[in-house]
Amino acid sequence: MDRRHFLELGVVGALGLGLGGVGGLGGCSRGGRRPDIYLIVVDSLRADRLGCYGHEQAQTPALDALALDSLLFRRCLSAAPWTSASVAAMLTGQFPSTLGIRDRPVRFDPGYPTLPGTLHEHGYRTSGIVSVDMLSKELGFAAGFDSYDDANYTGREGLTAARVMGKAKRLVAAADDTPTFALLHVFDPHYNYIHHEGWAAGSDYRGPVRSNHEIVELWGMLDRLDDADRNFLSACYDSEVAYTDRHIGAFLDELHAAGRYDDALIIVTGDHGEEFFERGWLGHSISVHREQIHVPLLVKMPGNRHADIATAVSLLDIFPSLLQATGIEPPAGLEGSAHDWSSKDGVLKRPVFSETFHAQQHRPGGMQPIALAAVEFGGFKMIRDGQAGHTVVYDLAADPDERQPRRVGNVDADQTLQRLLSDWWDHVDEKRRGARTRDATQLLDTDQLERLRTLGYI
Numbered sequence: 001m002d003r004r005h006f007l008e009l010g011v012v013g014a015l016g017l018g019l020g021g022v023g024g025l026g027g028c029s030r031g032g033r034r035p036d037i038y039l040i041v042v043d044s045l046r047a048d049r050l051g052c053y054g055h056e057q058a059q060t061p062a063l064d065a066l067a068l069d070s071l072l073f074r075r076c077l078s079a080a081p082w083t084s085a086s087v088a089a090m091l092t093g094q095f096p097s098t099l100g101i102r103d104r105p106v107r108f109d110p111g112y113p114t115l116p117g118t119l120h121e122h123g124y125r126t127s128g129i130v131s132v133d134m135l136s137k138e139l140g141f142a143a144g145f146d147s148y149d150d151a152n153y154t155g156r157e158g159l160t161a162a163r164v165m166g167k168a169k170r171l172v173a174a175a176d177d178t179p180t181f182a183l184l185h186v187f188d189p190h191y192n193y194i195h196h197e198g199w200a201a202g203s204d205y206r207g208p209v210r211s212n213h214e215i216v217e218l219w220g221m222l223d224r225l226d227d228a229d230r231n232f233l234s235a236c237y238d239s240e241v242a243y244t245d246r247h248i249g250a251f252l253d254e255l256h257a258a259g260r261y262d263d264a265l266i267i268v269t270g271d272h273g274e275e276f277f278e279r280g281w282l283g284h285s286i287s288v289h290r291e292q293i294h295v296p297l298l299v300k301m302p303g304n305r306h307a308d309i310a311t312a313v314s315l316l317d318i319f320p321s322l323l324q325a326t327g328i329e330p331p332a333g334l335e336g337s338a339h340d341w342s343s344k345d346g347v348l349k350r351p352v353f354s355e356t357f358h359a360q361q362h363r364p365g366g367m368q369p370i371a372l373a374a375v376e377f378g379g380f381k382m383i384r385d386g387q388a389g390h391t392v393v394y395d396l397a398a399d400p401d402e403r404q405p406r407r408v409g410n411v412d413a414d415q416t417l418q419r420l421l422s423d424w425w426d427h428v429d430e431k432r433r434g435a436r437t438r439d440a441t442q443l444l445d446t447d448q449l450e451r452l453r454t455l456g457y458i
């Protein structure tokens with residue numbers, strides 16, 4: 001196997017590369033104390049639906065204000081367009097396939113160091129507060145957390161932001177000299193989409209789609225929906241994002257009031273995006289196009305430095321970059337890249353990979369296996385469809401919405417992407433064969449499984 005090009009670009013830290021810039025670990029702790037870290041993950045949050053990313057209909061004042069104190073990454077991509085795969089990749093710095101997460105929810109390979117586990121070893125008190133069964137203890141997500149609260153999902157009509165952020169506020173109130181790491185995951189923008197009270201857009205809509213409409217039923221109606229129906233769904237999503245923003249804002253207010261905001265390291269991101277009919281689908285998990293994988297990434301460093309960063313980065317990069325920012329040596333073998341968040345030029349230009357093998361049984365034609373992988377590098381994006389056996393390229397400067405695929409040409413940029421993608425594919429294929437996983441259906445209880453069924457995941 002020729003991994004030369006894959007490695008030249010520093011992708012596989014496991015083999016001793018990819019962690020450029022780790023030297024000189026001084027950390028950014030003030031007065032010897034490491035910063036409190038809050039990693040806020042909003043489920044199914046597209047970057048382009050926040051005000052700070054240019055969405056005019058957005059009502060996201062809290063995140064827009066946070067963005068002014070943060071590194072704002074214009075182009076952050078999730079490793080996969082579905083929750084378990086993406087969050088596991090974020091918490092381990094490994095590709096989903098490496099962890100053995102492919103076409104269904106599983107308990108992922110427990111043999112990899114985790115971000116919370118590493119922080120715990122360096123004196124952090126680690127808490128996870130999450131709100132969907134895809135992130136259950138049973139699937140391995142509690143590894144490295146001192147406490148893990150995965151009981152915040154109150155049903156698909158339930159709202160999670162008030163509950164999760166309410167608990168997060170109590171963490172702040174109880175904080176002492178021990179540094180905190182908290183993973184805070186809220187679910188609200190994920191379907192079902194709710195039209196929240198007081199949200200103007202869509203309030204005069206009188207069509208067949210309801211607020212909180214069952215997603216499986218909506219999928220059965222997709223070919224009958226007109227523009228008004230689609231606009232209503234989109235308005236519901238915006239209203240869920242606004243609702244989430246309000247509760248994140250209340251949490252940030254609590255940090256300010258406690259005098260703990262300026263010194264904290266706060267990250268806000270999404271686990272994946274959400275398609276609103278760009279390619280005929282509603283939801284996520286089945287494509288590696290922009291709408292399903294382009295997520296916001298705000299990194300508020302201690303001291304509140306703003307910068308606008310266009311370089312493409314991956315959610316896998318959070319683990320090594322966060323450790324670098326706190327002066328902790330990352331464990332060997334991370335597949336993400338360590339960026340220096342404290343320096344103007346600290347964000348490295350690296351290929352960014354995304355993947356999905358998670359088919360959708362509710363698509364027309366039923367369950368058809370999918371095998372999609374993408375690499376983005378140097379302003380181009382290549383997508384390989386392993387089922388159809390073809391590969392296409394998009395020029396992102398001319399075609400940011402990825403509408404005009406072209407065949408792989410005999411030009412340097414295409415050849416580089418093709419080698420990167422082939423080497424990556426071989427690499428994860430080898431890794432996943434050795435991964436120790438267990439099927440979720442053997443691990444979750446009947447209530448958990450029923451909730452995943454109503455979301456169309458199993």
Ligand SMILES: [Zn+2]
Nearest residue numbers: 043044083271
């Ligand atoms: Zn998700």
